[in-house]
Amino acid sequence: MLKNTLKQIVLPVGWNALINEEKKTALVIGEYKYVSEANTALTLFTKPSEAELLAAIPAGYTAVYPPKPVASKA
Amino acid sequence: MFVAIGGMIGSPPYGTLLSSHCSGPLAQNSGRQPYVDASGATWYGMFTTWQELANGTGGSFWQSLGDNTQDTFSACWYPFGFYLQYDSGNNYTNWTGCGSSGTFGPTSYYFNYIQADGNGGTYNNSGGSDIYPAGYIIYQSGDSNCCKIYYDGSGGYYEYNLCGG
Numbered sequence A: 001m002l003k004n005t006l007k008q009i010v011l012p013v014g015w016n017a018l019i020n021e022e023k024k025t026a027l028v029i030g031e032y033k034y035v036s037e038a039n040t041a042l043t044l045f046t047k048p049s050e051a052e053l054l055a056a057i058p059a060g061y062t063a064v065y066p067p068k069p070v071a072s073k074a
Numbered sequence B: 001m002f003v004a005i006g007g008m009i010g011s012p013p014y015g016t017l018l019s020s021h022c023s024g025p026l027a028q029n030s031g032r033q034p035y036v037d038a039s040g041a042t043w044y045g046m047f048t049t050w051q052e053l054a055n056g057t058g059g060s061f062w063q064s065l066g067d068n069t070q071d072t073f074s075a076c077w078y079p080f081g082f083y084l085q086y087d088s089g090n091n092y093t094n095w096t097g098c099g100s101s102g103t104f105g106p107t108s109y110y111f112n113y114i115q116a117d118g119n120g121g122t123y124n125n126s127g128g129s130d131i132y133p134a135g136y137i138i139y140q141s142g143d144s145n146c147c148k149i150y151y152d153g154s155g156g157y158y159e160y161n162l163c164g165g
Helices: A050-056
Strands: A007-011 A014-020 A025-032 A036-040 A043-047 A062-064 B017-021 B033-036 B042-045 B050-054 B060-064 B083-097 B100-116 B122-130 B137-141 B147-151 B157-161
Touching: A014 A050, A025 A050, A025 B157, A036 B083, A043 A050, B083 B137, B083 B147, B083 B157, B100 B137
Parallel strands: A025 A062
Antiparallel strands: A007 A036, A014 A025, A014 A043, A036 B157, B017 B050, B033 B042, B050 B060, B083 B100, B100 B122, B137 B147, B147 B157
């Protein structure tokens, strides 16, 4: 893959997704309770709730979630 | 009947054009030479136009009209598969967040080749592949790993911080 041009963006409070126009995916990166940052070529999408976020994902795009960490036994 | 001017038969003067060839891989030995393509592979032939010129004493020598990198005539070309550009490598992601920073990867590799089509033209062959999926955890820290850096699947990253700002 050719290297994408990355941009520093602020991830606001709320439910955030990163839209990958090339792969037609919406990476749901979760609910943010504190402002964070990203350095990405993807497009930020923000809504107050998960349901609103999923409903706002453009037609033809697939919502994907980061793999959940495997819980380790104590 | 042939009568030589001046009463003697002379050799063609120095520089007289005797023949011209662009024989590709089948070039005769007199004009054949190695050509190193962009990948480092060596090809043998005459991929620029070569002329056979008289040396003035009955013999001949060959000279190239090209510079070995650029054809001078459309009838003379590199063989199929000859690399004119050979660019490939790995991409890495530099990240900063959760009170730390680092370099992650390689996160993807790429290639971008331009090759001769054997008919005077070229074709591109480019692509690559991601190595890590979106959502891969690059780094985590804090109580119960409350701060995480994730790979975004496309060369970038994002921070997810539940540590309290």
